Amino acid sequence: FLAMARQQPTRTSNVVIDDIVSEAVEVASYSIRSSDIGLSVHLEPGLPPIWADPDQLGQVLINLLVNAEQALHGWEGRRTITVSTRLHPKTGNIVVSVADTGPGIPKEILPRIFEPFFTTKEIGSGTGIGLSFCHRIVQSHGGTIEVDSPEGGGSTFILSLPASDRLDEETETAEDELPNSTGIACLVVDDEEEVGELVAEVLRRDGFNVTIARSGEEALLHLQNRTFALILSDLKMPDMDGRGLFDQIAKLHPAELDRLAFLTGDTISPDAQMFLRAAKRPYLEKPIKPNELRSFVSNLVNNNT
Secondary structure (H helix, E strand, O other): OOOOOOOOOOEEEEEOHHHHHHHHHHHHHHHHHHOOOEEEEEOOOOOOOEEEOHHHHHHHHHHHHHHHHHHHOOOOOOOEEEEEEEEOOOOOOEEEEEEEOOOOOOOOOHHHOOOOOOOOOOOOOOOOHHHHHHHHHHHHOOOEEEEEOOOOOOEEEEEEEOEOOOOHHHOEEOOOOOOOOOOOEEEEEOOOHHHHHHHHHHHHHOOOEEEEEOOHHHHHHHHHHOOOOEEEEOOOOOOOOHHHHHHHHHHHOHHHHHHEEEEEOOOOOHHHHHHHHHHOOOEEEOOOOHHHHHHHHHHHHHHHO
16 A cells, blocks of 8 residues: 555645546555455546645545455445545535445544544554544645544545645645755664555655664664664664664664654653653654655754764
């Protein structure tokens, strides 16, 4: 999924939502139909354009389609996913819906469904970064994302995005461009495969030579053999966590310590706050937004050079 929906530098322009939906459906449809799940698409023609980054919104839609497919795995009732677009008659917003006929979402879970790292999946099936990341992307586009899951079953995720009032020549590109980063070695340390791959994809598109380590121990093995201009580590990991990695780098590779920064969703706990204050190392909170990561890394590279 991440390989097919690669992160790109934020670039906004007038785009047609039906085109974004069609591309997302094309990416996800093979897996959906291979799982013997029906897929129905209803696109309202002639919708006004929206001011958006098509790559980011495409990733949101692919993620929602993948989640809908997963909700129907093992479901013995009707197995159908429906995607639709329409114009809201009162607000003038463009509305995109992704609905499935699965078991639905328990009422007690609904209020937390967009929280970072909240998940109903079993251990080993990934984290809840998908929906919280979708929520942030949609919000950054001036829109909203909600979920409706009635007691009778089924779930519908509803995106509402404002119609564009801009001219095409106003196309904007994010200003936080990285310095010349071609070939700069970066070590990404995260035990969650999806998160590590997401960070790596963003950085590789900016020219970084990225190595991924799935644990603190694996990161130390890499540091025995080479140096890195940048080390981005998760804070909360099994066995050797970010704190343990910090201590080992300080002991075994002190020259690398100034190149260490943290990407973490654990900034609320008192222990994490105390460590981050004591370590005096930069950190970025998860879920990670590509342009925020680019700006964060740009500052790190500039400070180190």
